[in-house]
Amino acid sequence: MQLFRSLGLKPHLAALVAVLAFPAQAQSGGSPLELVGYVKREQITTTETGERRVEWVEPSVVVPGDRLVFGTRFANRGTAPIERFVVSNPVPASVRVTGEIDPATLVSVDGGKTWGKLAELAIAQADGSRRAALPDDVTNVRWVLPEIAPGASGTLEFPVTVR
Numbered sequence: 001m002q003l004f005r006s007l008g009l010k011p012h013l014a015a016l017v018a019v020l021a022f023p024a025q026a027q028s029g030g031s032p033l034e035l036v037g038y039v040k041r042e043q044i045t046t047t048e049t050g051e052r053r054v055e056w057v058e059p060s061v062v063v064p065g066d067r068l069v070f071g072t073r074f075a076n077r078g079t080a081p082i083e084r085f086v087v088s089n090p091v092p093a094s095v096r097v098t099g100e101i102d103p104a105t106l107v108s109v110d111g112g113k114t115w116g117k118l119a120e121l122a123i124a125q126a127d128g129s130r131r132a133a134l135p136d137d138v139t140n141v142r143w144v145l146p147e148i149a150p151g152a153s154g155t156l157e158f159p160v161t162v163r
Contacts, residue, residue: 032078033085033148042067066162068095070141075153085145087156088112095160097138105158108140109133115142 040056047053056069070089076082090112091097101107106115109123121133141158148154 032076032080032150033082034075034077035087036073038071038073040069040071042069062162064162067098068160068162069157070160071155071157073153073155074148076148076150079150081150082148083146085148086142088140088142089158090140091138091160093163095162097135097141098159098161099135100159101135101138101141102158106142106144107133107138108142109137110139112140115140 039059041059041062043055043057045053045055059066059068062068072087072089074085074087097107101118103117103119105117107118107121108115109121114121118133118135118138121137122130123133123137124130143156145154
């Protein structure tokens with residue numbers, strides 16, 4: 001954790017990077033499910049011809065305004081399907097989900113108590129009224145995959161901006 005702090009990452013982001021940076025088995029006992037989490041930072045450069053180039057790189061330092069992608073790579077290394085695979089990620093307070101989040105992604109705006117698509121959720125106001133939830137209100141992100149076939153793999157991502 002100290003290494004991530006020295007790189008300029010806020011503690012909540014550093015904790016998430018630390019957790020996501022290493023491969024893990026879904027369950028002890030040699031589960032066939034392989035999970036690898038990662039964080040990438042958007043890096044924009046301009047070529048000699050003036051063309052704008054966007055690359056996604058491993059962050060060593062992040063600052064407010066940086067665009068990141070939090071992701072999870074998964075693979076079924078076993079011989080049987082994995083059914084009802086659920087990945088839930090908290091959104092650290094040091095970042096906010098961007099408007100580019102996939103509209104089909106399940107999110108929570110209340111710390112994981114309730115889930116739905118962002119367009120279906122509302123936020124209670126102090127005066128008792130409700131307003132539509134916005135990407136900035138997202139506290140958790142979740143995907144539910146009905147099945148991962150043997151040998152299948154994929155990637156789940158959500159975009160954020162450093163506060």
